[in-house]
Amino acid sequence: MSIGVLQTVLPVETLTPVESLESLVREAKEGLSFDRTISRRFVHRASVTEVFLTDAAVAGADRFLVGAQLPRNHALYRPETTGQCDFMLLVETVRQAGIFLSHRYHDVPLGHHFIFKALSLRIGDPAALRVGCGPLAVVLDVKVVTPAGGRNPRRFDARFDMVIEVGGRECARASAGVVVIDSVRYGRLRQRGRVAETAPVEPGTPAYGTAADDVDDRHVLRSVPAAEERPRPAGAREWRLHVDPTHPGYFEHPSDHVPGMLLLEAFRQAAREATGGAALTSLDADFAVFGELAEAVAVEAAPTEDGRVRLSATQGGRVLATAVARCA
Known part of the structure; x- marks a missing residue:
């Protein structure tokens, strides 16, 4: 080199x-x-x-x-x-x-x-x-x-x-x-920002979804359980983020929080779902706070009139990240 x-x-x-x-x-x-x-x-x-x-x-x-x-x-x-x-x-x-x-x-x-x-x-x-x-x-x-x-x-x-x-x-x-x-x-930053602890995810157990969902382990979105459905703006869709701390790619090395690359992959998949499977051509993302591994993360996609898709990832009422995407 x-x-x-x-x-x-x-x-x-x-x-x-x-x-x-x-x-x-x-x-x-x-x-x-x-x-x-x-x-x-x-x-x-x-x-x-x-x-x-x-x-x-x-x-x-x-x-x-x-x-x-x-x-x-x-x-x-x-x-x-x-x-x-x-x-x-x-x-x-x-x-x-x-x-x-x-x-x-x-x-x-x-x-x-x-x-x-x-x-x-x-x-x-x-x-x-x-x-x-x-x-x-x-x-x-x-x-x-x-x-x-x-x-x-x-x-x-x-x-x-x-x-x-x-x-x-x-x-x-x-x-x-x-x-x-x-x-x-x-360490101080994580301790200050950490939310109340919930039950940890068991090793090897998908955080959300069922085995039937796991057709491809690159797919990180899961349908929202009916009991957890909430009102959304017209045209918007919502999923649960699939977090598996044993995944060899998204957790290539140990992490004490939801990796940013996993959130970006979720945004990519949500944007494609919202646009009928079109490929991503641009993504502008901002990260706000850390996502905890043992608490559900909601991913929302809302198409706009100008052809973009607005995306967000939230956890317990906190916004983890937002993005704007274009697909073609």
């Missing part, structure tokens, strides 16, 4: 500073390696098969290039019906890039806790993401935005704005906002 600073020297007498930098960036993109993945520790993964990043380079002040290889197929991520790579595979790649850059280039210690506050992804060129005979080599051109006035020594706040390219062709844009804190502060 070659992670370093751009060192190529070009004749720049006839180039403007911007042209010179972009020439260096182009060469750096071409020089990214896709031969092996980075260490799983840098993206908080227990299994090396769940790591998609392969290389990185510095491309300027707070600008970085990240290489990733996206598999044709995966236990969680399968090609869309339109033939392009799974939307959530791109989301996971964005998540990994933010975590990796924080550790590698911003001195965030391993073992710190990442709290994602917002994440958005919009596909602009679906054809560039079409799955072919091999894995997709993807380049993320990332700008890291941090608060003015210097870094707080007790926490790291950042936003990662990304342009995603395949074969030199821009295909999507993404953004992720995170807050990173140490284990002591994380």
